[in-house]
Amino acid sequence: MVFRFKDECALYTDFEFFILSPQPVVATTCMGVNHPIFTRRRFDFCIVDEASQISQPICLGPLFFAHRFVLVGDHQQLPPLVQSAEARELGMSESLFKRLERNQDAVVQLTVQYRMNSKIMALSNTLVYEGRLECASERVSTAVVNLPNIKSLQMELEFRESAENAWVKDVLDPSNPVCFLNTQEIPALETEEKCGISNWIEAKLVFLLTSLLLKAGCKPSDIGIIAPYRQQLKVISGYLMNLPCSGVEVNTVDKYQGRDKSVIILSFVRSNIDGKLGDLLKDWRRLNVALTRAKHKLIMIGCCPTLCRFESLEKLISLLRSEGFIFNLPPAAHEHFPM
Numbered sequence: 001m002v003f004r005f006k007d008e009c010a011l012y013t014d015f016e017f018f019i020l021s022p023q024p025v026v027a028t029t030c031m032g033v034n035h036p037i038f039t040r041r042r043f044d045f046c047i048v049d050e051a052s053q054i055s056q057p058i059c060l061g062p063l064f065f066a067h068r069f070v071l072v073g074d075h076q077q078l079p080p081l082v083q084s085a086e087a088r089e090l091g092m093s094e095s096l097f098k099r100l101e102r103n104q105d106a107v108v109q110l111t112v113q114y115r116m117n118s119k120i121m122a123l124s125n126t127l128v129y130e131g132r133l134e135c136a137s138e139r140v141s142t143a144v145v146n147l148p149n150i151k152s153l154q155m156e157l158e159f160r161e162s163a164e165n166a167w168v169k170d171v172l173d174p175s176n177p178v179c180f181l182n183t184q185e186i187p188a189l190e191t192e193e194k195c196g197i198s199n200w201i202e203a204k205l206v207f208l209l210t211s212l213l214l215k216a217g218c219k220p221s222d223i224g225i226i227a228p229y230r231q232q233l234k235v236i237s238g239y240l241m242n243l244p245c246s247g248v249e250v251n252t253v254d255k256y257q258g259r260d261k262s263v264i265i266l267s268f269v270r271s272n273i274d275g276k277l278g279d280l281l282k283d284w285r286r287l288n289v290a291l292t293r294a295k296h297k298l299i300m301i302g303c304c305p306t307l308c309r310f311e312s313l314e315k316l317i318s319l320l321r322s323e324g325f326i327f328n329l330p331p332a333a334h335e336h337f338p339m
């Protein structure tokens with residue numbers, strides 16, 4: 001989504017100059033307007049990227065240094081991060097992008113996407129974007145993860161296959177871009193400690209799947225691991241230290257906004273019998289970001305009964321079930337892994 005307004009305008013990264021056809025372009029963060037160059041000249045345009053994540057006071061700063069501005073972002077994804085609950089209630093978490101979105105004459109909907117294949121796109125397209133998204137080309141629509149060693153790995157998995165691990169081969173298959181691993185029967189219960197909430201069994205499943213993806217030939221830099229809780233990231237990172245190679249990125253949903261990977265493994269963490277939910281998974285915008293980071297393969301791990309207590313996640317799981325994307329893991333699946 002793009003906003004175009006007359007008589008106003010930011011472009012990002014750390015402050016630098018570069019030449020574009022042969023006009024000079026200044027690239028900076030919104031906070032970079034304190035640089036002396038902004039006191040000496042006025043720009044024709046200001047482009048603010050990821051504008052839906054920037055608070056209004058910070059976003060307004062660079063707009064005063066240009067005649068026109070363009071805000072680029074998606075208000076269906078994460079808003080500005082505001083720690084104060086009182087400030088959020090008073091409207092500080094509403095971005096300028098979201099505020100100006102009410103002026104429909106100034107809005108241009110960008111519905112063609114170049115990132116996700118059609119099956120991954122269909123999730124957010126159905127849940128959030130009312131079917132408006134479309135793949136840029138047939139190549140984007142049908143793209144799958146590149147696993148050059150998958151055939152030899154599949155033969156190895158068949159040799160070691162049992163009733164407890166038969167699901168692994170299907171999950172790794174590039175022709176299955178979307179997989180949700182339901183841990184209800186394992187069971188995989190969360191652990192709550194002073195340092196935060198984690199789920200050791202989900203973390204181990206993430207590690208085991210990552211190991212097999214690497215064995216299948218996936219580059220470490222093409223794999224991203226996401227969890228909503230920092231303690232879970234620490235547990236997963238501890239497991240990944242056992243891998244012979246590094247480069248697999250582990251981070252929160254918020255840190256992944258604006259970025260992508262060929263393969264995303266998403267650990268939902270929450271799994272309990274007490275009805276505890278927490279706030280992080282309640283935000284449908286955070287869920288939308290998580291679902292749209294993968295280009296070719298999205299593997300989700302979670303407990304369906306627990307997650308279905310969240311309205312947004314209940315809709316997701318219902319959609320996944322209707323498409324046949326849910327794999328019900330057998331008891332102690334993490335202990336019968338074909339490694």
